[in-house]
Amino acid sequence: MDAVRLVEVGPRDGLQNEPQALPVEVRVELIARLVDAGLRTLEAGAFVSPRWVPQMQGSDEVIRQLETHPGVTYTALVPNLQGLERALAVGCREVAVFAAASEAFSQRNINCSIAESMARFEPLLAKAKEEGVAVRGYVSCVLGCPFSSEVPRADVVKVARDLYAMGCYEISLGDTVGLGTPGKTRELIRACAAEVPVAALAGHFHDTYGMAVANVMAALEEGVRTFDSSVSGLGGCPYLPGATGNVATEELVYLFDGLGMSTGVNLPALLQAGAFVDAALSRLSASRVAIALRNKAQRSLRPND
Amino acid sequence: MDAVRLVEVGPRDGLQNEPQALPVEVRVELIARLVDAGLRTLEAGAFVSPRWVPQMQGSDEVIRQLETHPGVTYTALVPNLQGLERALAVGCREVAVFAAASEAFSQRNINCSIAESMARFEPLLAKAKEEGVAVRGYVSCVLGCPFSSEVPRADVVKVARDLYAMGCYEISLGDTVGLGTPGKTRELIRACAAEVPVAALAGHFHDTYGMAVANVMAALEEGVRTFDSSVSGLGGCPYLPGATGNVATEELVYLFDGLGMSTGVNLPALLQAGAFVDAALSRLSASRVAIALRNKAQRSLRPND
Numbered sequence: 001m002d003a004v005r006l007v008e009v010g011p012r013d014g015l016q017n018e019p020q021a022l023p024v025e026v027r028v029e030l031i032a033r034l035v036d037a038g039l040r041t042l043e044a045g046a047f048v049s050p051r052w053v054p055q056m057q058g059s060d061e062v063i064r065q066l067e068t069h070p071g072v073t074y075t076a077l078v079p080n081l082q083g084l085e086r087a088l089a090v091g092c093r094e095v096a097v098f099a100a101a102s103e104a105f106s107q108r109n110i111n112c113s114i115a116e117s118m119a120r121f122e123p124l125l126a127k128a129k130e131e132g133v134a135v136r137g138y139v140s141c142v143l144g145c146p147f148s149s150e151v152p153r154a155d156v157v158k159v160a161r162d163l164y165a166m167g168c169y170e171i172s173l174g175d176t177v178g179l180g181t182p183g184k185t186r187e188l189i190r191a192c193a194a195e196v197p198v199a200a201l202a203g204h205f206h207d208t209y210g211m212a213v214a215n216v217m218a219a220l221e222e223g224v225r226t227f228d229s230s231v232s233g234l235g236g237c238p239y240l241p242g243a244t245g246n247v248a249t250e251e252l253v254y255l256f257d258g259l260g261m262s263t264g265v266n267l268p269a270l271l272q273a274g275a276f277v278d279a280a281l282s283r284l285s286a287s288r289v290a291i292a293l294r295n296k297a298q299r300s301l302r303p304n305d
Numbered sequence: 306m307d308a309v310r311l312v313e314v315g316p317r318d319g320l321q322n323e324p325q326a327l328p329v330e331v332r333v334e335l336i337a338r339l340v341d342a343g344l345r346t347l348e349a350g351a352f353v354s355p356r357w358v359p360q361m362q363g364s365d366e367v368i369r370q371l372e373t374h375p376g377v378t379y380t381a382l383v384p385n386l387q388g389l390e391r392a393l394a395v396g397c398r399e400v401a402v403f404a405a406a407s408e409a410f411s412q413r414n415i416n417c418s419i420a421e422s423m424a425r426f427e428p429l430l431a432k433a434k435e436e437g438v439a440v441r442g443y444v445s446c447v448l449g450c451p452f453s454s455e456v457p458r459a460d461v462v463k464v465a466r467d468l469y470a471m472g473c474y475e476i477s478l479g480d481t482v483g484l485g486t487p488g489k490t491r492e493l494i495r496a497c498a499a500e501v502p503v504a505a506l507a508g509h510f511h512d513t514y515g516m517a518v519a520n521v522m523a524a525l526e527e528g529v530r531t532f533d534s535s536v537s538g539l540g541g542c543p544y545l546p547g548a549t550g551n552v553a554t555e556e557l558v559y560l561f562d563g564l565g566m567s568t569g570v571n572l573p574a575l576l577q578a579g580a581f582v583d584a585a586l587s588r589l590s591a592s593r594v595a596i597a598l599r600n601k602a603q604r605s606l607r608p609n610d
Binding site: 178180181182183184207208209210211213214216217218237239240241242243244248251254255257258259260287288289291292295296299 | 483485486487488489512513514515516518519521522523542544545546547548549553556559560562563564565592593594596597600601604
């Protein structure tokens with residue numbers, strides 16, 4: 001059976017875009033439940049300024065409290081060398097860096113040009129290599145940007161290639177605003193795969209316009225086998241408050257189960273992890289799979305229906 | 306530019322699954338707005354018992370009040386010869402019949418076996434032919450059934466082939482509970498296209514599990530060029546109250562626009578038709594495209610953001 005690898009980004013990319021910040025112990029329990037459900041790579045926090053991202057405050061403590069399990073990797077987003085050092089201090093063996101394919105987005109989101117962000121990653125990647133720590137590279141705005149009309153495909157390919165050349169073991173291509181459609185996704189993956197081995201590419205799709213699952217399929221058909229997702233569709237879209245965020249992990253597990261591809265994730269356990277975090281945030285799930293299966297379970301409890 | 310044909314089923318399949326019934330004049334205005342947005346085939350009502358489907362009461366009056374436009378077809382669901390005669394009385398030039406691929410669903414939904422439903426359609430199709438009225442055939446439960454564990458593909462193919470042989474000009478394959486995933490959709494379309502010309506097949510996908518857009522893509526890649534959808538994702542799932550129903554027309558227009566395929570539909574006008582019916586039903590849109598674009602429009606009104 002063909003297998004896919006899911007990278008659970010709910011506890012970082014998801015939670016940092018929820019209005020309410022969750023305490024350390026809730027984040028630790030969420031991650032533990034996700035591990036129990038079978039997820040093996042989990043973004044557990046971010047070493048960024050709590051002034052900009054209060055939801056990620058206490059990431060040190062979260063990662064320190066997580067139980068280690070063979071085969072389970074906890075990663076953290078690090079913006080610079082200082083962030084990497086904090087990640088190293090709590091024992092991270094993998095971190096992620098975040099670049100943009102759009103100059104306008106880079107300026108508005110991380111307050112520097114694309115070239116400046118790459119320059120900042122150089123000492124970080126050198127130090128990570130020295131420490132034997134794996135680095136994942138995010139490229140945002142790969143299929144559109146909230147602040148510029150178009151993102152040339154060549155710009156995406158350049159950032160992906162540069163991050164890979166600098167030592168990132170995997171490049172996660174992020175459709176940050178969910179603007180992509182499957183034809184453009186397919187063309188993008190082909191263009192990137194000409195410069196970076198397709199096995200080192202991951203798809204990171206947001207469902208803002210309801211296209212994420214179709215975009216995952218397009219990337220899958222082009223050979224991508226690693227996808228990022230958030231339990232219960234945590235996160236929303238920071239650029240369109242009220243809109244949907246990361247594709248829900250439940251949707252991808254349902255999809256791959258249906259395709260006969262293994263994810264290693266147990267859907268009922270995943271649904272429970274989702275219900276746990278939804279209750280903690282007093283939010284409704286953004287996962288259609290979660291809603292449908294919850295309603296189905298409730299219905300089966302009513303005997304005369 | 307490659308073109309696809311959208312069949313707008315919101316005013317029938319959508320509205321009949323909303324808890325609140327809308328008055329005739331609101332349904333007439335909704336359909337008029339959808340025509341203005343560019344839709345050309347619209348299911349305007351159903352000639353069924355108001356005891357079973359109160360939401361469709363007054364379908365005669367709705368269709369009588371609709372303005373005729375060159376190239377626009379208003380269709381109605383008819384369960385039997387009597388229903389056809391009511392449709393003919395108000396001038397319908399196209400009707401639809403509804404069969405199931407699952408014996409359990411047929412019994413629970415239309416209270417007869419599949420064979421009995423087909424026998425009931427025979428005089429209906431003969432009369433329609435005599436009158437020069439086109440008949441569309443729905444097959445429900447093509448990728449799963451809420452009342453039986455599995456629906457054999459051969460059963461779907463048989464019902465599709467029989468409806469086509471009896472004179473239906475188009476067979477709409479309905480994933481009634483939204484259980485399908487793209488691999489199974491692809492295999493189903495291939496199996497049906499071996500017996501019915503692919504140009505006479507339509508895809509009717511529900512988004513209950515968030516798979517509809519991906520299933521549309523799979524059917525499209527197999528040559529299907531006609532898809533059913535509901536404005537604003539009207540309808541919900543009658544078997545899982547609270548869950549999503551028909552794929553939203555907005556999602557398909559966004560998808561095909563992104564693929565460079567023509568639908569003839571103007572998305573801003575469609576969004577206004579959706580906002581109109583959502584207000585009438587005091588409901589939130591089930592379309593992610595509608596939500597995202599509404600939030601984007603609101604955001605652009607705030608100058609200092």
